[in-house]
Amino acid sequence: MMFGAIEAGGTKFVCAVGNEVFEILDQITISTTSPEETMPRVVAFFKPYIGEIKAMGVSSFGPIDVTKGSDTYGYITNTPKVKWQFFDFLGYIKQHIPNVEITWTTDVNGSAYGEYMFREDTKDLVYYTIGTGIGGGAISNGHIIEGVTHPEMGHVPVRKHPDDVFAGICPNHGDCLEGLASGPAIEARLGVNSKDIPASDPYWDIQAYYIAQSAFNTSLFFSPEVIIYGGGVMKVEGLQDKVREQFEAINNGYIDTPLLEEYIVTPTLEDTAAIVGCFAMAKQQIK
Amino acid sequence: MMFGAIEAGGTKFVCAVGNEVFEILDQITISTTSPEETMPRVVAFFKPYIGEIKAMGVSSFGPIDVTKGSDTYGYITNTPKVKWQFFDFLGYIKQHIPNVEITWTTDVNGSAYGEYMFREDTKDLVYYTIGTGIGGGAISNGHIIEGVTHPEMGHVPVRKHPDDVFAGICPNHGDCLEGLASGPAIEARLGVNSKDIPASDPYWDIQAYYIAQSAFNTSLFFSPEVIIYGGGVMKVEGLQDKVREQFEAINNGYIDTPLLEEYIVTPTLEDTAAIVGCFAMAKQQIK
Numbered sequence: 001m002m003f004g005a006i007e008a009g010g011t012k013f014v015c016a017v018g019n020e021v022f023e024i025l026d027q028i029t030i031s032t033t034s035p036e037e038t039m040p041r042v043v044a045f046f047k048p049y050i051g052e053i054k055a056m057g058v059s060s061f062g063p064i065d066v067t068k069g070s071d072t073y074g075y076i077t078n079t080p081k082v083k084w085q086f087f088d089f090l091g092y093i094k095q096h097i098p099n100v101e102i103t104w105t106t107d108v109n110g111s112a113y114g115e116y117m118f119r120e121d122t123k124d125l126v127y128y129t130i131g132t133g134i135g136g137g138a139i140s141n142g143h144i145i146e147g148v149t150h151p152e153m154g155h156v157p158v159r160k161h162p163d164d165v166f167a168g169i170c171p172n173h174g175d176c177l178e179g180l181a182s183g184p185a186i187e188a189r190l191g192v193n194s195k196d197i198p199a200s201d202p203y204w205d206i207q208a209y210y211i212a213q214s215a216f217n218t219s220l221f222f223s224p225e226v227i228i229y230g231g232g233v234m235k236v237e238g239l240q241d242k243v244r245e246q247f248e249a250i251n252n253g254y255i256d257t258p259l260l261e262e263y264i265v266t267p268t269l270e271d272t273a274a275i276v277g278c279f280a281m282a283k284q285q286i287k
Numbered sequence: 288m289m290f291g292a293i294e295a296g297g298t299k300f301v302c303a304v305g306n307e308v309f310e311i312l313d314q315i316t317i318s319t320t321s322p323e324e325t326m327p328r329v330v331a332f333f334k335p336y337i338g339e340i341k342a343m344g345v346s347s348f349g350p351i352d353v354t355k356g357s358d359t360y361g362y363i364t365n366t367p368k369v370k371w372q373f374f375d376f377l378g379y380i381k382q383h384i385p386n387v388e389i390t391w392t393t394d395v396n397g398s399a400y401g402e403y404m405f406r407e408d409t410k411d412l413v414y415y416t417i418g419t420g421i422g423g424g425a426i427s428n429g430h431i432i433e434g435v436t437h438p439e440m441g442h443v444p445v446r447k448h449p450d451d452v453f454a455g456i457c458p459n460h461g462d463c464l465e466g467l468a469s470g471p472a473i474e475a476r477l478g479v480n481s482k483d484i485p486a487s488d489p490y491w492d493i494q495a496y497y498i499a500q501s502a503f504n505t506s507l508f509f510s511p512e513v514i515i516y517g518g519g520v521m522k523v524e525g526l527q528d529k530v531r532e533q534f535e536a537i538n539n540g541y542i543d544t545p546l547l548e549e550y551i552v553t554p555t556l557e558d559t560a561a562i563v564g565c566f567a568m569a570k571q572q573i574k
Contacts, residue, residue, distance in 0.1 A: 124434035138508070140432050147411035147427065147510035152542060156507050157500060159444055172541040213444060220443050221425070221508040223434035254459040255439060 001286070004046055004056035004100065005278030008089070009107055010081065010132050013038060014275060015045045017053065022117070022279040024272070032061075034083040035092070043096040055101040055286045057278030059110025060089060062135070066105060066150050074104055080171075103281040105137075106150045107274055111267070112137035113144060114277030115228055118268055124224045127273070128153065128214065131231035134178040136214075138222055145222075154178040158213045161206045164189075181210040183233050199237040207233070208242035215243060215264050216250045219257060226258070230267040240264060288573070291333055291343035291387065292565030295376070296394055297368065297419050300325060301562060302332045304340065309404070309566040311559070319348075321370040322379070330383040342388040342573045344565025346397025347376060349422070353392060353437050361391055367458075390568040392424075393437045394561055398554070399424035400431060401564030402515055405556055411511045414560070415440065415501065418518035421465040423501075425509055432509075441465040445500045448493045451476075468497040470520050486524040494520070495529035502530060502551050503537045506544060513545070517554040527551060 002025070007014040009032060016027040028045045030038055046053065063079065065072040074090025090104050105113075112127035116139045119125070128136045136153030138145040145151060155176045166189040170179030179185055186194040190203060197203060211234075215227050234240070244260040257263050267273050289312070294301040296319060303314040315332045317325055333340065350366060352359040361377025377391050392400075399414035403426045406412070415423045423440030425432040432438060442463045453476040457466030466472055473481040477490060484490060498521075502514050521527070531547040544550045554560050 140427060140434065141430060143428060143430070145427050145432075145509060148512055148545060149510050149543065151510050152507045155541060156504055157446055157537070159446060172539045173537075217443055217504065217508070220439045221504070222432060223436050223438050225435055250444070250460075252459045254442060256436065258435060 001054055002049065002052045003279045003282040004049065004053045004097075005275045005282070006042060006056065006058045006060075006093075007107060007110060007274035007278060008032070008058065008060035010061040013042060015042055016275045016278075017046070017049050018275070018279045020283065022276050024275065027275075032081075035087045039092055042093075046097050050097060050099075053097075053100055055103070055282035056093070056097070057103045057105075057110065057281035057285075058089070058093065059105050059107045059274050059278055062106050062150065063152070064089070064104070064106060064150065066146055067148065101282070101285045103278075103285045105144060105146070105281065106135065108135040108137035109144050109146075109150065110137075110274035110277040110281070111230060112139050112228075112273075112277065113280055114269055114273035114275065115267060116142065117276055117280045118273075119226070122225050124222065125226045125228060126153075126218050126222055126224045127228045127230065127267070129231035130181065130211065130229060130233040131183050134182050134231075136218070138224070140222065140224075153214070153218070154182070156214060156217055158210050161209045163202075164206050177210055177214055181207055181233070186233065194233050194236070197236070199239075204236060204239055204242060208239060208246050211239075211243045212246035212250055215247050219251070219255050223255075226262065227264050228267050229264065230270070230273065234266060240266060288341055288570075289336065289339045290566045290569040291336065291340045291384075292562045292569070293329060293343065293345045293347075293380075294394060294397060294561035294565060295319070295345065295347035297348040300329060302329055303562045303565075304333070304336050305562070305566045307570065309563050311562065314562075319368075322374045326379055329380075333384050337384060337386075340384075340387055342390070342569035343380070343384070344390045344392075344397065344568035344572075345377070345380065346392050346394045346561050346565055348420075349393050349437065350439070351376070351391070351393060351437065353433055354435065388569070388572045390565075390572045392431060392433070392568065393422065395422040395424035396431050396433075396437065397424075397561035397564040397568070398517060399426050399515075399560075399564065400567055401556055401560035401562065402554060403429065404563055404567040405560075406513070409512050411509065412513045412515060413440075413505050413509055413511045414515045414517065414554070416518035417468065417498065417516060417520040418470050421469050421518075423505070425511070427509065427511075440501070440505070441469070443501060443504055445497050448496045450489075451493050464497055464501055468494055468520070473520065481520050481523070484523070486526075491523060491526055491529060495526060495533050498526075498530045499533035499537055502534050506538070506542050510542075513549065514551050515554050516551065517557070517560065521553060527553060
């Protein structure tokens with residue numbers, strides 16, 4: 001049995017075909033430009049596999065509509081990417097790739113589910129990506145947490161670091177987590193891309209303070225076994241250690257977490273978490 | 288079939304026996320003093336029903352150990368109530384009330400589950416109690432959210448209201464939500480019990496600001512269908528409306544919630560939510 005996977009990111013789409021043990025058999029990367037340009041290339045990739053693929057998992061940048069029965073279920077909704085606003089993603093796929101069962105969730109939920117599949121003894125985890133935006137996905141007892149819509153853990157209000165005078169760039173909340181600690185926020189604050197800020201720069205203490213607050217909030221709300229921070233910004237050397245130190249200070253002995261080195265971590269499946277998650281969601285759907 | 292329920296609160300225990308449709312057939316209220324005094328009265332209440340009760344739900348003040356396989360599973364752990372510290376609650380019950388299947392969770396999880404049972408079309412909700420302490424319990428797709436341990440939503444860091452100079456009373460975090468907005472925090476700040484503060488007092492705008500932040504965080508993490516605020520402090524006239532107003536200001540149009548009047552609400556089962564929740568957990572266990 002074969003499965004399809006689409007990881008629809010804000011910068012690039014990854015499309016893949018895999019087998020029952022989630023090995024990638026074929027894969028393509030496509031730039032995220034406009035639905036008119038990007039989507040026909042997605043369909044072209046899957047065309048040879050129509051009939052072979054029984055189910056497909058799609059994890060998309062958001063916000064997206066995940067409410068079954070809603071008029072815009074399967075749409076990307078009010079995204080800042082104007083060309084993708086209220087694009088009927090699922091409708092397009094169903095029209096062009098018929099007779100395939102499709103599961104649809106956010107990009108971070110896809111990655112969270114992939115990490116969950118990979119970590120055999122883990123039932124509860126939260127996965128964040130800290131990049132162009134900040135998003136989080138939670139798995140509780142093996143299930144993706146969704147309610148009226150999907151979580152939006154990147155927009156949690158945080159306390160300002162006393163040395164940080166930056167006002168934040170979130171158009172809705174200004175200095176929420178995403179407004180202060182996403183890649184574009186760092187670039188707006190310091191005038192350089194976060195990749196070009198050396199690991200020794202004192203800014204990373206400020207960044208760690210915000211991520212540590214996110215980890216603390218996450219612990220209070222979900223009590224997960226592990227919190228995984230992926231995304232470009234988190235690759236800075238030493239940043240995870242700083243986050244753990246600040247977490248310890250904020251928690252002040254209150255919550256009894258697992259060993260911090262095993263609790264606040266980077267992804268195991270760095271680049272393939274969402275694809276594995278999509279395969280797994282697809283397989284789950286067939287079951 | 289009959290079920291037992293124990294709602295073990297910090298001030299009082301409510302013990303009850305109910306039937307399959309969760310009608311209360313017998314009930315007793317016992318002061319929470321010490322395990323030596325309180326627990327024999329609990330056992331005495333259930334004694335006549337031994338043999339008839341097949342399963343029992345217990346929801347307790349915390350922190351408690353809910354990790355199956357842990358050495359202290361079923362214990363109340365490092366509570367500020369010294370006499371109850373590391374009391375083996377479940378062990379005591381099992382010893383004195385034999386041959387009963389017991390489900391064990393926090394007091395707020397019990398209330399959350401009771402409200403969930405009562406609200407027929409609701410699958411995702413979060414229940415808070417704002418009283419002596421602040422705690423929250425979440426139901427996602429019908430399941431109680433627990434991980435390494437139970438959530439501790441009362442200790443979420445909040446932003447200080449600009450007019451609030453109070454330092455907070457949480458021994459671990461100072462000015463977390465519980466440290467600023469629990470009953471004892473209000474009393475420490477204003478010198479009077481929250482019951483005696485008139486609804487017109489400007490303090491309630493500050494209180495609403497903190498509760499609104501809790502509601503906003505809760506929305507970002509769980510995206511529930513409804514957030515229920517129970518507990519003594521929330522009974523002040525007009526407070527829920529103030530919370531909704533402040534929520535709207537903080538959210539600033541970002542999350543598309545249900546109508547706020549149906550989204551941020553008081554409990555439907557004011558005094559019996561936890562008992563109904565315990566019956567339901569007991570019945571679930573038998574299934």
